[in-house]
Amino acid sequence: MSLALREDDPGHPSRHALARHEAGEGSPAERAALESHLGACPACAEVLAGIAALRSAFHASHPRGDLAAALEAREATRPPARPLLTVLRWPLGLGSATAAVIGLLLLLLPSGQEQAGAERVKGAALSLGFLIEVDGRAVVAEPGRSVRAGDRIQFLLSAPAGGFLHVLGVDGAGQVSVYHPAPGVVAGAFPGGAGRPVPGSVILDDTAGPERIFALLCEAAREPAALAAEVRALAPDPRVWLTSEALPLAGCRQATLLLVKE
Amino acid sequence: MYRRCWLLLGNRADAEDALQEVFLRAMRAAGGFRGESSPMTWLYRISTNHCLNVLRGKRRRRDTPPAQAGELPAELLCALPRAEDLALVRELLPRFDARTQEAAVAYFVDEMSLQETAAAVGRSVPTVRKLLERFVVAAAKAAERGGDR
Numbered sequence: 001m002s003l004a005l006r007e008d009d010p011g012h013p014s015r016h017a018l019a020r021h022e023a024g025e026g027s028p029a030e031r032a033a034l035e036s037h038l039g040a041c042p043a044c045a046e047v048l049a050g051i052a053a054l055r056s057a058f059h060a061s062h063p064r065g066d067l068a069a070a071l072e073a074r075e076a077t078r079p080p081a082r083p084l085l086t087v088l089r090w091p092l093g094l095g096s097a098t099a100a101v102i103g104l105l106l107l108l109l110p111s112g113q114e115q116a117g118a119e120r121v122k123g124a125a126l127s128l129g130f131l132i133e134v135d136g137r138a139v140v141a142e143p144g145r146s147v148r149a150g151d152r153i154q155f156l157l158s159a160p161a162g163g164f165l166h167v168l169g170v171d172g173a174g175q176v177s178v179y180h181p182a183p184g185v186v187a188g189a190f191p192g193g194a195g196r197p198v199p200g201s202v203i204l205d206d207t208a209g210p211e212r213i214f215a216l217l218c219e220a221a222r223e224p225a226a227l228a229a230e231v232r233a234l235a236p237d238p239r240v241w242l243t244s245e246a247l248p249l250a251g252c253r254q255a256t257l258l259l260v261k262e
Numbered sequence: 263m264y265r266r267c268w269l270l271l272g273n274r275a276d277a278e279d280a281l282q283e284v285f286l287r288a289m290r291a292a293g294g295f296r297g298e299s300s301p302m303t304w305l306y307r308i309s310t311n312h313c314l315n316v317l318r319g320k321r322r323r324r325d326t327p328p329a330q331a332g333e334l335p336a337e338l339l340c341a342l343p344r345a346e347d348l349a350l351v352r353e354l355l356p357r358f359d360a361r362t363q364e365a366a367v368a369y370f371v372d373e374m375s376l377q378e379t380a381a382a383v384g385r386s387v388p389t390v391r392k393l394l395e396r397f398v399v400a401a402a403k404a405a406e407r408g409g410d411r
Contacts, residue, residue, distance in 0.1 A: 003347045003350060003351070003370065003398055003401045003402075003405075004398055005369075005376075005391065005394055005395065005398060007376075008375040008376050008377055009375075014373055014374055014375040014378055015372075015373035016368075016372045016373055016374040016375070016378055017374075017375070017378065019302075019372075020300070020302055023302055025300050025301075025302055054265060058264055058265075062264070067282075067285075070282055071282055071285055071286055071289070074282050074283075074286055075286060075289075133315065134315075148311075148360060149307050150307035150308055150310060150311035151311065152287075152311070203287060203308060203311075
């Protein structure tokens with residue numbers, strides 16, 4: 001067996017660095033420095049040539065049109081919103097019963113406690129939680145569960161009455177993102193009930209640290225880009241909402257949850 | 263992406279399926295890509311997450327025997343980590359915590375440097391070195407047990 005650590009060689013780029021270069025990534029300065037090195041290093045140039053050959057072989061064996069067709073066919077077999085529950089093939093007939101169990105769990109979880117991963121707003125009628133994909137199964141995230149970039153989650157909302165649902169997040173970099181509805185789509189009516197999955201799942205991005213998620217159940221539907229702009233305009237620095245339990249938006253009932261990404 | 267799915271999952275069928283799944287997820291999540299990392303890094307994260315989930319599922323089901331070197335397409339044989347090393351990596355990954363898994367995939371599969379691996383997993387180089395050393399020790403023990411059979 002030859003699995004072992006090797007010391008970094010500052011004189012030569014790693015295979016990964018060469019792969020990034022071949023993919024067109026890197027700043028202009030990085031690319032210029034690497035090109036200069038490749039001109040003087042036959043060994044690295046050979047590795048780069050191998051990577052390029054790999055790409056050519058892949059395109060030859062996987063024509064772009066065929067791959068696109070395969071993706072379209074795969075996409076067509078799924079419901080548009082692709083919630084975790086459907087994708088993870090929970091048995092038919094248990095769907096509504098399962099959702100009721102989830103809703104019961106969420107309602108039974110302690111309220112009014114600030115915990116990373118799952119937070120309940122004190123005294124609020126709405127409650128927000130999420131499912132997370134673990135080993136191919138959807139599980140209800142327990143209080144305090146941290147998440148990672150690349151994790152796939154689906155929000156769950158318990159509300160005594162329905163409204164027009166919007167889900168957005170404010171992260172540690174001050175970015176405001178609207179998770180529901182999709183861009184360009186105006187929010188549809190979301191029914192009240194226990195532990196209802198918000199359509200669509202989210203793949204978490206690379207931004208580490210906290211992200212405050214707000215579920216807004218509003219009297220009127222709002223367009224996502226306009227809503228994000230409205231939230232950004234509420235304060236000079238949107239990060240102030242990381243420690244807030246509600247956004248100062250009229251006409252919306254709210255629930256909030258704190259995600260902490262490792 | 264195809265190469266790393268193959269290296270992580272060990273056979274053509276799983277790699278093809280994973281490749282499609284990763285791109286489909288990326289297409290659906292594209293609206294949430296905010297450009298803080300490079301597109302390659304973003305796709306790598308999605309594929310690592312998916313492939314690790316598949317590996318954990320395979321370990322539970324104990325199906326799909328590992329690919330033999332002869333099954334690998336010719337273009338993947340160039341400049342590859344050794345097949346038996348990859349098989350060990352695949353076997354060991356599910357036993358470790360998420361941080362070590364990420365580091366091991368970055369270092370042994372993507373062939374990042376220690377510095378690049380540390381940046382990818384958000385830890386210092388000494389910390390990553392310790393994570394990888396634990397992984398290598400476990401690999402050596404697993405290899406010994408395999409040699410004793």
